[in-house]
Amino acid sequence: NAGVTQTPKFRVLKTGQSMTLLCAQDMNHEYMYWYRQDPGMGLRLIHYSVGEGTTAKGEVPDGYNVSRLKKQNFLLGLESAAPSQTSVYFCASSYDQGGRPQHFGDGTRLSIL
Amino acid sequence: SQQGEEDPQALSIQEGENATMNCSYKTSINNLQWYRQNSGRGLVHLILIRSNEREKHSGRLRVTLDTSKKSSSLLITASRAADTASYFCATDGGSARQLTFGSGTQLTVLP
DSSP, rough: OOOOOEEEEEEEETTTTOEEEEEESSSOSSEEEEEEEEEOOOOEEEEEEEEETTTEEEEOOOOOEESSSTTTTEEEESSOGGGGEEEEEEEEESSSSSSSEEOOOOOEEEEEO | OOOOOOOOOOEEETTTEEEEEEEEEEOOEEEEEHHHHHTTTTTEEEEEEEOOEEEEEEEEEEEEEETTTTTEEEOOSSSSSSGGGEEEEEEOOOOOOOOEOOOOOOEEOOO
């Protein structure tokens, strides 16, 4: 039982490049989330999904896109990476949105040069 | 915007001592959760307290909630070196039911 798995764990990009971060969960959770964590700050919600085929914007959605084609996977895309997107990205999932605890992956450390 | 703000930002104690962290928030909530984050890892859920509860225990953890003061505290008793981590409060409030995280307290437990 792996829980929430994020790939890759580390990545360095040049400004303007694109990439996709993958999140997979094996707990049959309906809800999935993408956060970013910057030094000295808590997590900020980028996008989230309330079920297969659905996505919604969070607090800081600009510059990111997401897709939830399969219930177990939630992809985060950067179309044209910018240095301001250097951060640690966390994916999480929960059974529902009714205040249930969220289960987190171990993060993707992304540097944009 | 960050709903929860933890205090202190950093805390250093000796093994065996108790550690208390506080969280203040701004708007009404459905529940408040505490998470732990070890260095280089993801967040791990510790405990959830609902808005109609005042105190909750889980092992060495004790959480209190005062909705009139919009504040919560996390007490870790008899701390261990393995408790060294960052601790975050997260509030669940409003119709969107999204979690909003505070900036965290870095706890260091010295052996």
